Amino acid sequence: MWGWPVGEDASGSRHVPLRTVDVARESGYSVQQVRDLERSGVIPPAARSSNGYRSYTSAHVRALRAYRGLAGAVGPVSARKMLTELRTATVETAAAAISGVHVRLARERDEALRARRALHAIRSEKDTPEPEQESDAMTITQLAAALGVRPSTLRFWELEGLVAPERVTALRARRYGLPAIRAARIVAALRGSGHGIPAVRDIMASLHRLDGAEETERILRRRLDLIAARTVALLRAGADLAAVVTSAQGPADLPPATDRHEC
Structure with a gap:
């Protein structure tokens, strides 16, 4: 059972910076894989500190979890393309794309x-x-x-x-x-x-x-x-895919959170 995502406190704040190793641990990928997936556009570019170190947020962790499930459902190549498009799509378009995978x-x-x-x-x-x-x-x-x-x-x-x-x-x-x-x-x-x-x-x-x-x-x-198995992988990615889709809309467009706990 997961608590609220790393980098996010009980109030839902996402300002807590994460290191590459933190993101790797929470997403199940290696440090190098996190960097490679960032480079390929699966997750948004991390912020860089003045000394050049990457600084991630919980949104990156959710995106990587979403990618893992989506890749299990449609394959890594299609998953990379789809996630890149989901981050900039409207909720309506993104929801239709995910429903299309189920279909x-x-x-x-x-x-x-x-x-x-x-x-x-x-x-x-x-x-x-x-x-x-x-x-x-x-x-x-x-x-x-x-x-x-x-x-x-x-x-x-x-x-x-x-x-x-x-x-x-x-x-x-x-x-x-x-x-x-x-x-x-x-x-x-x-x-x-x-x-x-x-x-x-x-x-x-x-x-x-x-x-x-x-x-x-x-x-x-x-x-x-x-x-x-592919269907179960897509179902497991559901909450994280929803987070990827809604995060692109901005806080003002999101419904109020009622429960920060997820399985």
């Missing part, structure tokens, strides 16, 4: 779950063939939108032998039936979990073998676990 994580989870259902359907196809209706088919535009990828990505997967349309009309329009849609969902999940094209090709070729299907199931389970 993207939820979508990734939904797609991973659909991929698992598709895998189970593929495994059971040989035992209980499922009748397919024309309404079940999708165009390349519809399937790309459902997967959150570009149509050109589906064309690339087709060239690589990963997913193929089941029918191409006289106007060269692709139509994807249920088997192709299921395969595309699994490919999207495998690519999202970091598997390269050759590995995905091998996995897709093995789906009708018991060992291949079981390995794919394990991969999708790990992807769901990773998405859950």
Whole structure:
């Protein structure tokens, strides 16, 4: 359980200066990492004393904690870019950006779950063939939108032998039936979990073998676990992200504080 942040007293004052080592201790980063993250713009530049020493505040500690959680959710490169933008954005814009991360994580989870259902359907196809209706088919535009990828990505997967349309009309329009849609969902999940094209090709070729299907199931389970961990990291960063967002608005714009204790 954290008390009020280092450099901040019980009244919420932020005038107490912090050394680099203090910030490192409270944020969980090394002294060199604090300097590097300042240099890359993750935290605002520290004030400098007459003798050149850095002087930080609790706002820097909160920004570093926010970065740690955000990096766990979206990766360090995206987190650096996002935090830099959050510090100068309006509350409305910043809140929308953070909400967008939650939405993207939820979508990734939904797609991973659909991929698992598709895998189970593929495994059971040989035992209980499922009748397919024309309404079940999708165009390349519809399937790309459902997967959150570009149509050109589906064309690339087709060239690589990963997913193929089941029918191409006289106007060269692709139509994807249920088997192709299921395969595309699994490919999207495998690519999202970091598997390269050759590995995905091998996995897709093995789906009708018991060992291949079981390995794919394990991969999708790990992807769901990773998405859950990223979501928890974002939730843990919530209060610190809010502090970063609201600190840019100035004290006059903030609601009165009621409790300075945080977990």
